Amino acid sequence: MDKQIYFDTNRKSWDERVAIHRRDATKFYDVQKVLDGHDKLNAIEAAEIGDVRGLRVAHLQCHFGLDSICLARRGASVVGLDFSSAAVAEARALAGQLGVDARFVEGNVYDARGLLTGDFDMVYVTWGAINWLPDIAQWAKVVASLLKPGGRLYLAESHPTILSFDWIDGRIAPRFDWRTPRDRPIIEETANTYTGAADVLDNKTTYSWQHPLSDIVNGLIAAGLALFWLNEHAALTWPLFPNMTVSEDGLYRLPPDHVQLPLAFSLAARRM
Numbered sequence: 001m002d003k004q005i006y007f008d009t010n011r012k013s014w015d016e017r018v019a020i021h022r023r024d025a026t027k028f029y030d031v032q033k034v035l036d037g038h039d040k041l042n043a044i045e046a047a048e049i050g051d052v053r054g055l056r057v058a059h060l061q062c063h064f065g066l067d068s069i070c071l072a073r074r075g076a077s078v079v080g081l082d083f084s085s086a087a088v089a090e091a092r093a094l095a096g097q098l099g100v101d102a103r104f105v106e107g108n109v110y111d112a113r114g115l116l117t118g119d120f121d122m123v124y125v126t127w128g129a130i131n132w133l134p135d136i137a138q139w140a141k142v143v144a145s146l147l148k149p150g151g152r153l154y155l156a157e158s159h160p161t162i163l164s165f166d167w168i169d170g171r172i173a174p175r176f177d178w179r180t181p182r183d184r185p186i187i188e189e190t191a192n193t194y195t196g197a198a199d200v201l202d203n204k205t206t207y208s209w210q211h212p213l214s215d216i217v218n219g220l221i222a223a224g225l226a227l228f229w230l231n232e233h234a235a236l237t238w239p240l241f242p243n244m245t246v247s248e249d250g251l252y253r254l255p256p257d258h259v260q261l262p263l264a265f266s267l268a269a270r271r272m
């Protein structure tokens with residue numbers, strides 16, 4: 001299948017989800033917190049990104065811009081990019097309303113180098129981004145092309161190990177291969193979006209890909225980045241499975257008596 005069909009199908013799903021996420025009936029996105037002037041970065045990235053004051057940041061797959069706005073409030077000059085026109089429109093409206101230094105560009109992440117002007121001190125990619133991308137080595141090249149020499153990537157994502165599992169018959173069980181071939185994506189039909197909102201989606205089909213940690217890290221190295229550090233976390237920013245519970249830090253974990261699995265990873269890499 002032509003990969004454009006994958007992108008077009010996914011984009012329709014994202015376009016439809018934006019209004020549901022912006023309404024935020026389940027408070028998954030904490031939109032009101034951002035409207036009230038507060039920061040909503042999760043404990044993981046808040047502890048790891050460091051000082052972004054004065055940095056030019058490219059926020060890839062920025063959705064409707066909440067994290068972009070938080071980065072701008074922390075003193076960065078932010079450009080968010082997303083291929084959903086609905087997401088970009090909502091992000092622009094929010095940033096305009098809140099008067100922050102965040103601009104938004106519509107486009108496919110694979111076209112980011114041609115769409116974004118100048119080089120960046122930081123490329124920022126988090127939570128639920130790279131699983132929508134068929135080619136992780138090509139994504140790494142795009143990231144490298146956006147960074148100035150010495151600039152860094154911050155990436156935080158669900159751990160590939162846990163993404164091989166699903167909730168089946170009341171327990172966490174293996175379901176997906178650890179590596180998804182580019183031309184044989186995971187095809188899912190989902191009636192609702194992941195926020196728990198009751199809205200039933202018209203655009204139910206999505207295509208996604210599992211990328212092993214080694215493909216991600218080696219892709220970045222091949223693209224000319226050097227790893228600063230790589231962290232694995234027994235916590236996640238959202239309840240992937242129904243048995244996960246939220247802690248005081250706002251992160252979700254498996255019950256203490258459950259086998260502990262890596263739930264998230266994060267890394268920082270510098271362009272040589």
Ligand SMILES: C[S@@+](CC[C@H](N)C(=O)[O-])C[C@H]1O[C@@H](n2cnc3c(N)ncnc32)[C@H](O)[C@@H]1O
Nearest residue numbers: 014061063067082083084108109126127128132
């Ligand atoms: C789960 S959201 C990411 C949320 C992100 N953590 C944030 O900052 O709010 C995934 C986003 O990726 C975007 N997306 C998916 N595939 C894309 C692609 N090929 N190019 C650009 N954006 C893409 C979707 O439109 C959606 O807004």
